[in-house]
Amino acid sequence: MQDTVCISSLILLSLPTTYRRKTCIDNTLIDLNSAIKFSQEEFELLHSIQKSPKIVKMTVKALCRRDATLLTAVADLKYILRKLNNQKTSLFKSLAEALRKRILERPQPMTAILQYLHNPEEYFKENAKTR
Known part of the structure; x- marks a missing residue:
């Protein structure tokens, strides 16, 4: 290993x-x-692949901080999804889709309650965007 x-x-x-x-x-x-x-596309793919570990590494560092909470974890995961969606390659789209699928497997009600208690206005804005 x-x-x-x-x-x-x-x-x-x-x-x-x-x-x-x-x-x-x-x-x-x-x-x-x-x-x-x-081809130029292959070199561009190489360029985009080198960005991926940086994005993931930053998110993992944020998730592993001592003061990380469920709310900060949700924010970190939203950040990585946003960054992956901003990249226009199929590699990043498949990474984002796999991450979204994994996030949906987690218990969502507890996260939603914590988000609502922390900032109700932001919670409703966020839910309006996803619908």
């Missing part, structure tokens, strides 16, 4: 460098007469 985490981290660390050097990579593949060609 430790090796998998280490390898994943190394891959994620190398993505920005790979994206920055896309012109060099393309030129090298041409010089080598390689059958492998990268």
